[in-house]
Amino acid sequence: xxxxxxxxxxxxxxxxxxxxxxxxxxxxxxxxxxxxxxxxxxxxxxxxxxxxxxxxxxxxxxxxxxxxxxxxxxxxxxxxxxxxxxxxxxxxxxxxxxxxxxxxxxxxxxxxxxxxxxxxxxxxxxxxxxxxxxxxxxxxxxxxxxxxxxxxxxxxxxxxxxxxxxxxxxxxxxxxxxxxxxxxxxxxxxxxxxxxxxxxxxxxxxxxxxxxxxxxxxxxxxxxxxxxxxxxxxxxxxxxxxxxxxxxxxxxxxxxxxxxxxxxxxxxxxxxxxxxxxxxxxxxxxxxxxxxxxxxxxxx
Amino acid sequence: xxxxxxxxxxxxxxxxxxxxxxxxxxxxxxxxxxxxxxxxxxxxxxxxxxxxxxxxxxxxxxxxxxxxxxxxxxxxxxxxxxxxxxxxxxxxxxxxxxxxxxxxxxxxxxxxxxxxxxxxxxxxxxxxxxxxxxxxxxxxxxxxxxxxxxxxxxxxxxxxxxxxxxxxxxxxxxxxxxxxxxxxxxxxxxxxxxxxxxxxxxxxxxxxxxxxxxxxxxxxxxxxxxxxxxxxxxxxxxxxxxxxxxxxxxxxxxxxxxxxxxxxxxxxxxxxxxxxxxxxxxxxxxxxxxxxxxxxxxxx
Numbered sequence: 049x050x051x052x053x054x055x056x057x058x059x060x061x062x063x064x065x066x067x068x069x070x071x072x073x074x075x076x077x078x079x080x081x082x083x084x085x086x087x088x089x090x091x092x093x094x095x096x097x098x099x100x101x102x103x104x105x106x107x108x109x110x111x112x113x114x115x116x117x118x119x120x121x122x123x124x125x126x127x128x129x130x131x132x133x134x135x136x137x138x139x140x141x142x143x144x145x146x147x148x149x150x151x152x153x154x155x156x157x158x159x160x161x162x163x164x165x166x167x168x169x170x171x172x173x174x175x176x177x178x179x180x181x182x183x184x185x186x187x188x189x190x191x192x193x194x195x196x197x198x199x200x201x202x203x204x205x206x207x208x209x210x211x212x213x214x215x216x217x218x219x220x221x222x223x224x225x226x227x228x229x230x231x232x233x234x235x236x237x238x239x240x241x242x243x244x245x246x247x248x249x250x251x252x253x254x255x256x257x258x259x260x261x262x263x264x265x266x267x268x269x270x271x272x273x274x275x276x277x278x279x280x281x282x283x284x285x286x287x288x289x290x291x292x293x294x295x296x297x298x299x300x301x302x303x304x305x306x307x308x309x310x311x312x313x314x315x316x317x318x319x320x321x322x323x324x325x326x327x328x329x330x331x332x333x334x335x336x337x338x339x340x341x342x343x344x345x346x347x348x
Numbered sequence: 349x350x351x352x353x354x355x356x357x358x359x360x361x362x363x364x365x366x367x368x369x370x371x372x373x374x375x376x377x378x379x380x381x382x383x384x385x386x387x388x389x390x391x392x393x394x395x396x397x398x399x400x401x402x403x404x405x406x407x408x409x410x411x412x413x414x415x416x417x418x419x420x421x422x423x424x425x426x427x428x429x430x431x432x433x434x435x436x437x438x439x440x441x442x443x444x445x446x447x448x449x450x451x452x453x454x455x456x457x458x459x460x461x462x463x464x465x466x467x468x469x470x471x472x473x474x475x476x477x478x479x480x481x482x483x484x485x486x487x488x489x490x491x492x493x494x495x496x497x498x499x500x501x502x503x504x505x506x507x508x509x510x511x512x513x514x515x516x517x518x519x520x521x522x523x524x525x526x527x528x529x530x531x532x533x534x535x536x537x538x539x540x541x542x543x544x545x546x547x548x549x550x551x552x553x554x555x556x557x558x559x560x561x562x563x564x565x566x567x568x569x570x571x572x573x574x575x576x577x578x579x580x581x582x583x584x585x586x587x588x589x590x591x592x593x594x595x596x597x598x599x600x601x602x603x604x605x606x607x608x609x610x611x612x613x614x615x616x617x618x619x620x621x622x623x624x625x626x627x628x629x630x631x632x633x634x635x636x637x638x639x640x641x642x643x644x645x646x647x648x
Contacts (some may be wrong), residue, residue, distance in 0.1 A: 173633045192638050199591040212630050214514030214562050251561045251597040258558020259549045262514050269378050299553040330512050330647070333473045337490050339515050342642050347523040347636070 052161045057319040059200050059227075062086035062094045063312040065304045067274035067292040068103045072116075075101050076127055083128075084313055087135040089313050091225035095270040097291075098233040099204035101155070104272065104287070105144075108280040109131050109139075109184040117146035120155060121165060129163035136161045138198045140205060141229035144185070145170070154186040156205050156231055160198040167196030173214065179237065179278065179285055182209070193219035200319055201226040204265070208232040209223050211252070211269065217259035221331070226318050228259060230269040235287035238275075246301065249288050264315045264325040266301075267294045273307060296324040357619040359500050359527075362386035362394045363612040365604045367574030368403045370415075375401050376427055382611055383428075387435040389613050392500050395570040397591075398442045398508050398533040399454070404572065404587070405444075408580040409484040417446035418453060421465060422510040428461035436461045438498045440505060444485070445470070454486040454533055456505050460498040466495030469548040471507040472516065479537065479578065479585055480625065482509070493519035501618055502528040504565070508532040511552070515642065517559035520630070526618050528559060528567040535572070535587035549588050549606075557598035564596045564625040566616045573607060596624040 064082040069075045079100060085092045099105075101124060105113040117123060124143055132139040138160050145155035154171035174182045193216055195202045204225025209231045210216045220228060234252060236245045260267040272290035285310030291304040293314040302314035325331065341347050364382040369375045377401060386394045399405075401424060405413045406413035418424060424443055429639055432439040438460050445455035445468075453473035470489030474482050495502045504525025510532045512514045520528060534552060536545045560567040573589035591604040593614040625631065641647050 052583055080358060080551050110522060136480040169591050172635050172638060175633065177627065177629075186637065189540045193641075209633065212562060212628065213634065214518065214558075215634065215642060218514065219639070219647070222641060223646065236411060246596075247597045247599050251601065254554055254557045254598045255561040258514070258556075258561070261558070299547050299549045299550065299552045326479065328512065329477075333471050333475065333509065334513065334515065334645070335488065339519070339643055341493075341522060342515060342521055343639055344522065345636060346631070347519070 055249050055319060056317045059093060059316050059318055060089070060091045060294060061268055061314055061316055062089060062091035063270040063291045063293065063304070064094060064266055064271050065270060065312060066097060066100060067309055067312045068276060072101045075078070076124065078133055079128070083131050083137060083139065085133055085311050087137055091137065091313060092138070093138040095140045095229055095268050096142055096231055097270045097272045098231040099144060100142055101144070103276050104233045104285060105297060106182050106185055107179050107276070107278045107285060109181045109283060110279070113185065114146070114152065117144040118153050120145045120167065122136065124279065125157055125165060126163070129159050132159035132161060133163045138200050140203070140229055142207065151187055152185055153189060154207055156207055156212065158196045158198060158203060164257050166198055168204040169196065169207065171210060173209045173213055175209040179282060193223065195220055195223050195225040204228045206230050207259065211256050214259060214262060217263055219339060221263035221265055225265065226321065227316070228263070228265050228267040230256065232269055233287060235272070235274040235285040238283050238286050249290060253290065253292060256292070257294050257300070260296060261293040261298035262298045262330065264321050264328060264330065266296055266318065267322070273309065296321045354620060356617045359616050359618055360389070360391045361568055361614055361616055362391035363568055363570040363592060363593065363604065365570060365573050365589050365593045365610045365612060366395050366397060366400060366597035367609055368576060368585060368636060372401045374493055374601070376424065379428070380540060382430055383431050383435055383437060383439065385611050387437055391437065391613060392511055393438040393440070395440045395568050396442055396531060397570045397572045398531040401444070401512055403576050404585060406482050406485055406532045407479050407576070407578045407582060407585060409481045413485065413589060414446070414452065416584070417444040420445045421459060425465060426458055426463070429459045429465065432461060433463045436455045438500050440441060440503070440529055440531065442507065443461050453489060455483065456507055458496045458503060458505065460500060466498055468491055469494070469496065469505040471508065471510060473509045473513055475509040479582060493523065495523050495525040496602065499598035506530050511556050514559060514562060514595070515533055517563055520565035521565055525565065525622065527616070528563070528565050530556065532569055533572040534586060537583040538583050539588055549590060553592060555592065556592070557594050557600070560594045561597055562630065564621050564628060564630065566596055566618065567594045573609065590611055596621045628630040
């Protein structure tokens with residue numbers, strides 16, 4: 049027997065793990081440099097971190113921070129889109145979207161080797177914890193869990209807090225996503241003990257590798273790095289980097305360090321999901337007749 | 349502020365990772381010895397491996413193997429229940445249940461320091477892969493994902509193949525389970541390459557630790573160990589042991605080796621889920637308005 053579906057289909061991916069450079073222009077300059085470096089390295093897809101245009105402003109609640117938002121399409125999509133076209137890259141960007149006055153989203157945008165927008169994803173699960181006051185800024189996404197088709201494959205694009213939800217990854221897999229992608233901005237409270245810090249970072253890595261396993265899909269997560277002080281005199285956040293590329297058995301293909309800017313490049317074989325799902329056909333055996341209560345808040 | 353909910357509530361658990369001893373009586377003798385050892389070590393709960401009364405007979409399809417099945421309650425529940433009562437243990441057993449002629453299940457049984465059965469769980473997700481021909485033997489469970497209340501807590505009991513399904517763990521968490529438990533029997537095809545073997549074992553560990561993280565729950569998995577030859581001249585299975593205890597951030601609390609019988613004992617603080625879920629309140633933010641398609645086979 050011959051099988052076209054088992055022929056390797058290698059995609060070189062690049063994840064640009066960055067610090068905040070202090071202004072939108074400086075950040076977009078760093079992103080432009082990173083995209084050029086990724087293209088020179090032969091990458092076909094580049095994943096940027098969450099809200100890469102500025103600091104992680106959700107450390108406090110201030111109406112002035114809404115000034116950072118912009119429409120989609122808008123000036124940032126114009127600049128990044130032009131680079132995607134020039135450099136012949138699929139680029140996954142992450143922006144603070146102003147949809148109208150008083151209506152904002154945390155939105156990821158995909159370009160497919162073109163200045164045109166191939167698709168957007170509006171973050172569905174919105175956190176709200178000390179130093180991560182996102183519910184103040186972002187209306188939960190209203191376009192659901194819909195993958196975005198590109199020339200390199202069907203992208204199951206999710207954002208940060210979504211990465212803790214197996215439901216999100218599964219819905220993308222069920223819609224035929226070939227790759228799970230997470231722009232993210234997560235870090236430590238500097239006051240936490242070292243053991244707690246290690247548990248948190250490990251948990252973040254494990255839960256995502258778990259989504260890769262459960263769905264037989266490769267997974268990319270691009271996280272922010274560097275310390276960002278709190279605007280209100282809080283403790284600030286030490287973003288933990290650790291951007292990663294996992295294969296469809298959750299195996300680590302590449303991972304970045306904790307504390308520095310890094311362009312993480314890895315080869316992902318998109319065809320391996322076919323063989324992995326043949327030995328572990330989890331989708332075959334889902335008990336959809338018994339899952340109704342997944343739609344409930346709690347079974348009480 | 350004082351909080352009763354954050355006071356430690358430590359449960360000493362024991363996982364009895366065993367080989368097949370060649371007969372039901374020999375296996376139950378080994379289980380009796382293990383339960384006595386666990387009780388002497390101060391354990392309050394003992395988890396046994398999947399189908400612990402015999403070999404993993406699903407390596408082939410043979411009508412004669414149905415002779416191994418027994419009713420519940422039946423002789424094995426009588427013997428194990430008596431030990432649970434005598435030794436004052438919560439015991440989680442795993443049996444081949446004969447419900448009637450031509451209707452069999454892979455069923456886990458809980459005893460709560462009593463010879464009475466506290467509850468059963470019938471394996472919901474049934475695998476069928478080369479050397480794991482379970483669809484021939486086991487009718488998929490028809491009592492759903494319902495935790496079992498015991499004196500040591502509400503047990504989210506699942507079995508083996510269920511461990512690959514985030515849906516199963518989530519449904520138990522939503523029903524108030526305080527602990528996820530998996531009797532299991534998984535191993536390697538001896539012909540697989542070492543790297544593939546490592547990926548498979550790692551994936552099995554990762555996906556389960558991921559359930560612990562996603563649900564903020566501790567998790568126990570008790571796996572079989574030892575090589576079992578195939579009755580039909582196949583390659584046999586090298587069960588990989590590696591039984592594990594994880595905490596509610598997916599942190600490893602204890603893990604057994606690959607190749608030998610082991611009684612794995614660990615302390616689990618059931619109260620830690622409260623504090624972990626306060627910093628990571630995933631249940632708060634589930635998008636139950638957007639999860640409908642989890643009830644579909646595929647979104648095509």
